[in-house]
Amino acid sequence: MVLEFTPEAQARIREIVLRYPTREAALIPVLYLAQDEFGSLSTEAMELVARQLELPLARVLGTATFYTMLRKQPVGRFHLEVCRNVSCYLRGSDGLLETLTRVLGIAPGETTGDGLFTLDTVECLAACGSGPALQVNGEFHENMTPAALEQLIARLREDGTA
Amino acid sequence: MNATNHLLRTAGAGGDLASLAGYRAGGGFKGLRKALLMSPGDAVETVKKASLRGRGGAGFPAGMKWSFVPPPDGAGDRYLVVNADEGEPGTFKDRHILSRDPFRLIEGCVIAAWAARLTRGFIYVRGEFRQIIRDLERALEAARRAGYLGSRVLGKDFSFDLHVHPGAGAYICGEESALLESIEGKPGRPRLKPPFPAVRGLFGRPTVINNVETLALVPLVFELGPEAFLGLGAERDGGPKLYGVSGHVKRPGLYEFPMGKNLRELIYEDCGGILGDRALKGVIPGGSSCPILLPGEIDLPLTFDSVARAGSMMGTAGAIVIAEGTCMVQVALRIARFYAHESCGQCTPCREGCGWMARTLARIEAGSGQPEHLDLLLELCDQIQGHTICALGDAAAMPVRALVKKYREEFIRHIAEGRCPAASP
Numbered sequence: 001m002v003l004e005f006t007p008e009a010q011a012r013i014r015e016i017v018l019r020y021p022t023r024e025a026a027l028i029p030v031l032y033l034a035q036d037e038f039g040s041l042s043t044e045a046m047e048l049v050a051r052q053l054e055l056p057l058a059r060v061l062g063t064a065t066f067y068t069m070l071r072k073q074p075v076g077r078f079h080l081e082v083c084r085n086v087s088c089y090l091r092g093s094d095g096l097l098e099t100l101t102r103v104l105g106i107a108p109g110e111t112t113g114d115g116l117f118t119l120d121t122v123e124c125l126a127a128c129g130s131g132p133a134l135q136v137n138g139e140f141h142e143n144m145t146p147a148a149l150e151q152l153i154a155r156l157r158e159d160g161t162a
Numbered sequence: 163m164n165a166t167n168h169l170l171r172t173a174g175a176g177g178d179l180a181s182l183a184g185y186r187a188g189g190g191f192k193g194l195r196k197a198l199l200m201s202p203g204d205a206v207e208t209v210k211k212a213s214l215r216g217r218g219g220a221g222f223p224a225g226m227k228w229s230f231v232p233p234p235d236g237a238g239d240r241y242l243v244v245n246a247d248e249g250e251p252g253t254f255k256d257r258h259i260l261s262r263d264p265f266r267l268i269e270g271c272v273i274a275a276w277a278a279r280l281t282r283g284f285i286y287v288r289g290e291f292r293q294i295i296r297d298l299e300r301a302l303e304a305a306r307r308a309g310y311l312g313s314r315v316l317g318k319d320f321s322f323d324l325h326v327h328p329g330a331g332a333y334i335c336g337e338e339s340a341l342l343e344s345i346e347g348k349p350g351r352p353r354l355k356p357p358f359p360a361v362r363g364l365f366g367r368p369t370v371i372n373n374v375e376t377l378a379l380v381p382l383v384f385e386l387g388p389e390a391f392l393g394l395g396a397e398r399d400g401g402p403k404l405y406g407v408s409g410h411v412k413r414p415g416l417y418e419f420p421m422g423k424n425l426r427e428l429i430y431e432d433c434g435g436i437l438g439d440r441a442l443k444g445v446i447p448g449g450s451s452c453p454i455l456l457p458g459e460i461d462l463p464l465t466f467d468s469v470a471r472a473g474s475m476m477g478t479a480g481a482i483v484i485a486e487g488t489c490m491v492q493v494a495l496r497i498a499r500f501y502a503h504e505s506c507g508q509c510t511p512c513r514e515g516c517g518w519m520a521r522t523l524a525r526i527e528a529g530s531g532q533p534e535h536l537d538l539l540l541e542l543c544d545q546i547q548g549h550t551i552c553a554l555g556d557a558a559a560m561p562v563r564a565l566v567k568k569y570r571e572e573f574i575r576h577i578a579e580g581r582c583p584a585a586s587p
Contacts, residue, residue: 019325021239021365027347028330032289059347066349066506067330069289085251086450086496087408087482123333123500124251124450125290128408128480129415138292 003048009033013052023053027063031070040074075118076111078156081135084121087128092145096132097121099146103153116160117153163419163427166394166402168382169255169375170418172262180297182304185265191310193381197273198318205277209380212388213400217255218245218336218373219449219477221399221466224380228278230360231368241369242275242283242322243345243359244377247329247336249288250449251500253480255404256374258416260287260294263378264301268324270377272310273384275322278370283324286341289331298326333504337552338371340506351506352552375404396422399465403479410437410485422463429460429483441486444568448477450497451557453564454484474564489582490569494562495523501558512555515546519562526573529580536573539566 005013012033017026030053034045041064050057064070082088082096101107104117111118127133130142134149141152172179176187185191197205210225234240244267248256259267271283287295302324305311313321327345329335335344339353342364363369379401383391392400399421405428408414412434417423425447429435436442442457447464453474462468469476484493502516519542522535543559543566550556566573575583 022346024347025345025365028344029328032328032330063347063349067289067332069329069331084496085500086446086493087252089492089496090409090482090484090488091414122290122331123503124249124253126248126254126257126288128252128254128482129406130254131408131414135290138290 001044003038003044005033005037005048005052009037010052017053024055024059026053027055027060028067028070031060031064035071040071042072077116077160079118079120079135079137081120081122081125082108083123083125083127083131083133085124085128087124088131088133091131093132095146096134096144096149099149100153103150116157163423165432166418166420168402168418169259169263169266169378169404170416179263179265180261180301182265182301182308185263189385190265191269191381193384194269194273194276194310195316196384197276198316198320202277202279205273205384208388209277209383212383212391213395213398214376214379214383214391215399215466216373217375217379217403217478219250219451219475221476224372224376227360227372228274228370230358231278231280231370232361234279238367239282239365240278240280240367241364242271242278242280242324243338243341243364243369243371244271244283244285244374245336245338245341245371246285246287246291246374247333247341248374249333249336250451250478250480251497252406252408252446252449252482253478254406254408255416255478255480257291257294258404259374259378260291260298264298265305266381267374267378268301268305268310270380271324272315272322273380274370274372274377276315276318276320280368280370281322283322284327284345284364285324286327286329286335286345288329288335295326295328302326332506333500334506334552334554337554340552341371342369349506351508352554354551394420395465396420396463397465397467399467403464405464406478406480407433407483408480409483410440410488411435411483412437422465422468425455425460425462425464425481428464428481433483436483436485438485443484443486443488443490445484446482446561447474447479449480450482450500451475451561452477453560454568456568475560487584489527489576489584490565490572491523491527491576491582494565495520495527497561497565498523498558501554505554505558509550509552509555511546511549512558515542515555516558518542519546519558523562526577527582531577531580533574533577535577536566536570539563 050060174188177184214224215221335350340350344350359369444454498520502520507513543563546555547559
């Protein structure tokens with residue numbers, strides 16, 4: 001399937017390209033736009049970005065595959081990213097992960113069968129003073145406890161199935 | 163030592179600092195107005211005299227860095243790059259400034275641009291700060307409309323524009339030359355130096371790269387004057403400093419003091435001591451790459467030079483406090499695994515060595531460690547450190563070496579018993 005950007009996204013791309021002296025420099029911002037628009041960076045989405053910026057596909061692939069936040073695979077409706085680095089570990093991040101694997105029935109790197117939740121571990125989120133921390137779709141949840149996390153999951157499940 | 167409130171404040175006389183009106187009403191842009199009355203050369207001298215040292219971890223004098231940029235050649239843009247890729251584990255200070263006091267950062271950027279005669283800038287914000295990126299774009303637009311950015315800043319014959327560039331989840335992009343590659347749209351692989359960015363940086367043009375906290379302090383240098391700014395600090399370190407404390411303390415969080423705050427006092431007085439009144443086991447003083455200090459080593463002022471004399475580094479001044487009962491093999495494993503994950507892979511000692519360290523520590527942790535693993539770990543540290551293009555390899559080797567050496571008995575017991583002698587965490 002050949003993908004296209006919406007007119008709004010195209011206007012945004014024109015604006016982004018103007019900030020830089022090379023089209024290549026617009027690559028990461030435009031890859032984010034494609035990811036937001038199509039959910040993940042499929043081969044078709046990367047081909048579209050290459051066409052749009054008039055860059056070789058290899059350049060787009062080279063950059064897209066280097067950065068973990070540029071996702072080549074789709075994620076569930078709620079993307080849970082739990083910090084496992086030292087400061088959060090000292091404050092109990094292992095307990096958060098145990099809670100999530102138990103409540104959701106999935107291991108890190110997996111998505112629930114209903115497509116609602118994807119669980120990932122991540123490295124430091126710069127929330128060390130308020131750890132343990134996780135992000136849900138990029139939004140911070142800090143000073144988490146297993147109990148608060150179970151409530152959060154219940155709330156998200158309600159939102160997701162409503 | 164009394165706390166200061168220059169960087170930690172979230173509200174000024176005019177209310178919320180995150181709004182342009184609030185920032186201005188609270189006295190914002192006073193430093194910029196003073197700087198614009200000086201010649202660019204005098205503005206650089208002012209920052210040199212204030213002895214403002216880079217808050218990103220290396221402590222390099224900011225004014226000196228600005229003076230390395232060659233004079234304008236008329237051949238194109240000259241860049242300011244703000245390193246807002248805050249990612250060193252244990253560090254959470256720039257996130258505060260970016261979200262609560264963005265105009266102070268913007269003001270500092272405009273002063274830096276005036277002083278070093280820069281024409282365009284990018285704030286490279288780590289991708290995980292999604293809300294901050296959106297809010298910062300709005301703040302920049304407000305500053306542009308009010309005449310603080312764009313052509314003829316505040317009516318002067320001086321143009322400077324500033325944009326946000328998002329990172330995408332690669333710690334290595336906090337390394338300045340990898341960061342430049344990333345803005346250029348490439349994988350973040352550090353460049354060989356020389357040439358240094360001051361001469362050939364972003365898009366091959368002269369470039370100044372400073373940390374968020376460094377630039378956010380620049381307005382204060384001009385508001386207070388360089389003598390008063392220097393007087394706030396200690397030794398050769400001017401100004402106030404944000405200190406982060408995480409891990410096993412009763413009140414973790416950000417604290418602000420004049421440079422030179424005593425680490426023991428910070429932990430036992432300001433942070434209320436160790437969680438659950440356990441005994442202290444060690445402190446990583448400035449982000450995960452800094453060698454750990456034993457309880458007997460923490461009675462020292464936090465300045466770049468003093469922590470270096472104690473055999474570690476102040477780094478980003480994000481201290482990780484570890485209580486007795488914590489498994490140091492786990493701590494070493496988390497650190498090594500992080501650097502192995504974040505190695506860009508272009509230098510063999512770092513690419514292979516960090517993974518080897520992490521796998522070795524994982525074996526010890528899992529109970530299948532061998533006595534020779536300790537010397538292997540130390541050997542790997544020696545083979546990595548100093549043998550790579552950038553400092554990521556050093557950042558991995560230094561903390562692992564310190565943990566293995568300072569807690570050697572615990573590592574030996576962990577290997578001999580095939581399990582952790584401590585109840586973690």
